[in-house]
Amino acid sequence: MNSITDLNDLRLFAEVVEHGSYTAAARNLGIQTSKLSRRIRALEEELGVRLLNRTSRSLSLTETGRQFHQHCLALVSEAKAAKDIVDRTLSKPQGTVRISCPVGLLESGVSAIISRYIQDNPDVQIRLDATNRRVDVVEEGLDFAIRVRLPPLEDTDLAVRQLGVSSQILVASPELAARHPVPSSIESLNDWPTLNMASSSERFVWNLVDAEGRATSWDHQPSLATDDLASLRVAAISGVGVALLPRELVDTDLRSGRLQHLLPNLASMPGIVHAIFPTRRGMVPAVRHLLDALVTGFEDMNRKR
Missing domain, CATH: 3.40.190.10 (Periplasmic binding protein-like II)
Known part of the structure; x- marks a missing residue:
């Protein structure tokens, strides 16, 4: 026996059995009675057995058809359960x-x-x-x-969606700031200890822009360089040095007074925070x-x- 290539035929067979006639099943399925009849005959030919006894007035299952029908019902039930999972997923976040x-x-x-x-x-x-x-x-x-x-x-x-923007600002602890004159320019930080994200080139540069969009760069040798922003924040709060940190990361510290905002006219160029994903279809x-x-x-x- 050849393998069944169209599982829809099993569903059609289950519909015929449930409704007791080709006419009623075809009406429920929205297809022509003759087409439905041909599909069931083709299924029987593919299986090599007779599933239905046909008379001019009624249909009845053969013994093989009865057993086969039970498996068809299980398949239809599993298909419905699979569809229900998709429907639930699409109906609310889960x-x-x-x-x-x-x-x-x-x-x-x-x-x-x-x-x-x-x-x-x-x-x-x-x-x-x-x-x-x-x-x-x-x-x-x-x-x-x-x-x-x-x-x-x-x-x-890939598909892209912008989520927000993020810029970095210069911050230091009040204790560190108290030991130095109030800075008026980036060059005023020459005598301040600094902190920085790690750099494979061992060159450490702050690239900043002012309120008018004018760019400036400043090279420095940090007391601490690491790729962990949390460690830089802790070091800045502890007074180890001046740090260039994301504004969102230090907002609470600025409000509480654990950190001070230095040179507020300078900040990093705002970065675009965005999400990338394979496609918008079927999200x-x-x-x-x-x-x-x-x-x-x-x-x-x-x-x-």
């Missing part, structure tokens, strides 16, 4: 969302946004890869990856609503400044 985000962005407020989202959507499970490496959303099976880049964004075949609510929550979260952080 299921697993796999994302990637740089550690610094997580510490700068993204972690709090994700936590609130999980609390608001208890049927969603987040699988978060906290990494600074460049990930491949397609190869790694991610729903999306969060990145921050200076404009313009690079061309990509389930859990993913779409999480992206919406991230956009709203960045807007809230900007309003609180």
Whole structure:
């Protein structure tokens, strides 16, 4: 016997048995009675057995047909259950969302946004890869990856959604600031100890712009260089040196007085925080609503400044 190539025929057979006639089944399915009859005859020929006893007035199952019908019902039930899973997934946020985000962005407020989202959507499970490496959303099976880049964004075949902007500012502890004259320019920091993100070239440069958009660069030799923003923040609060840190990361420290904003007319060029994902087609609510929550979260952080 050849394998069955069209499982729809099993569903059609189950419909005929349920309705007791080709006419009633065809009416329910919205197809022609003659077409339905041909499909069932073709199924019997493919199987090499007779499933139905036909008379001018009624249909009845053969013994093989009765047993075969039980399996057809199981198949239809499983198909409906599979469809129900998809329908539920599309009806409200639920299921697993796999994302990637740089550690610094997580510490700068993204972690709090994700936590609130999980609390608001208890049927969603987040699988978060906290990494600074460049990930491949397609190869790694991610729903999306969060990145921050200076404009313009690079061309990509992937879908992109902007979530917000992020800039860095110069901060220092009140204790450190008290030991130095109030700086009036970036050059005024020559005698201050500094902190910086790690650099493979061992050259450490702050690239800043003023309120009018004029750019300036300043080379320095930091007391501490690391790729961990949290460690830089702790060192800055402890008075180890001046640090250039994301505004979102230090907002609470500035409000509490643990840190002071130095040279407020200078900041880094704003970076575009964005999500990249394979395609916009077929995006389930859990993913779409999480992206919406991230956009709203960045807007809230900007309003609180």
